[in-house]
Amino acid sequence: MSPIAEQIASGAIGERLWFYANYHCNLRCTYCLTESAPEVDRREFGREQIIERARQGKGLGFTALGVTGGEPFTLDYMPELIATLGSELPTVVLSNATVFNARRLREMEPLADLPVHVQISLDSPDPEDNDEMRGPANFRKVVEAVPKLVERGIGVRIATTLEDPEAADPREMERLCELHRSLGVPDEDHIVRPIINRGRAQSNEMGVLAGFEQLDPELTLTADGAFYSPFGPTVRGGQARHRPAHLANHRASGRARCGAGPDRRGPPGGERRIDRHQVNVMLGRPVGRRIDSQQEKSS
DSSP: OOHHHHHHHHTSSOSEEEEEOOSOOSOOOTTOTTOOOTTSOOOOOOHHHHHHHHHHHHHHTOOEEEEESSOGGGSTTHHHHHHHHHTTSOEEEEEOOOSOOHHHHHHHGGGGGSSEEEEEEOOOSSHHHHHHHHOTTHHHHHHHHHHHHHHTTOEEEEEEEESOGGGSOHHHHHHHHHHHHHTTOOGGGEEEEEOBSSTHHHHTTOSBOOOGGGSOOOOEEETTEEESSTTOOEEETTEEEOSOOSOOSSOTTOEEOTTSOEEOOSOOSSOOOOOHHHHHHHTTOOTTOOOOSSEEEOO
C-alpha cells in the first residue's frame, strides 16, 4: 500500500483527488473563490494532463475524482474528459449548468452509464435572490437544465452556498428542497455549504473565515501546482492568494442535507499530511521538492 493509500485509509486525507480544469467562467458570482469571470486568464490544466494525473492518483490509492473551475463545461472536451475519468473512478464535476445546450446535452449522454455526478449550483428558490448572487438568468437555466440531465439518466447533485447555513430560514430551505425534488434531485443529493471569505467573497465582505483546521485535506491539482484543499486556490484582486485566513466557527466543507443536520464527512482528527514525494511524482517534478501544507508554487 502506498503512503497516500495508507493516509486515505486512516482518514488523514480525503479519498477524492481534485482538479481545477480551468479558471475562466461565463458567470461572475459574488462569492467566487478564484474570482472567475469571462475575461480572466483561462489557466487550463489540460485534458491529457488531467487524465494522466487521474490514473496516477488511482494507482496511488485515491478512490474518487473531482473536477471544478471556473466553469468546466466552457471547455469543449469536458463531456469526453468526464466520461474518461468516470471510467476510471467515481467522478463529480461542478457546474453552473448554464451552457447545456442541445449539442452539449447530447455529448453528455454517455455519462449516464458511468459513476458520474454533475454538481450544480442553486442558491435560492427565488429567481431574483439566486441571480443576484450568481448572474442574470442563472435560475432559469438551472431549472431548465437539471430535468434534462435527469431524463438522460445522468446523476445530478444540487449545491447551495449560503452566507450562514446554520442561520438559514427553515421555511426558505424547505421551499428550496421542494424545488430540487420537483426537478428530480432527491434529498440525499442536495448539499449546503457556507460562503468562504476568500476571493471575491472577501472583496464583497461575505462569508466565514476558514483556516487550515477548517479545511478537510483533499489533494487538489491545478495549473499553478498542488494545494491542500479545493478551497486553497484563491484569487483576490487578480492576484493568487495561497495562505488561509485564520480560524472559523464553521467547517469549510461541512455539508447539510434536507431534513438532516450537518454532515461533516471529513477526517475525524489526528495527523493531516500529504505525501510530498508522491505529489511531486504526479506533478512531474524532481523528487524532494517542498510542497507547502497549502500550496506548492510551480517553477
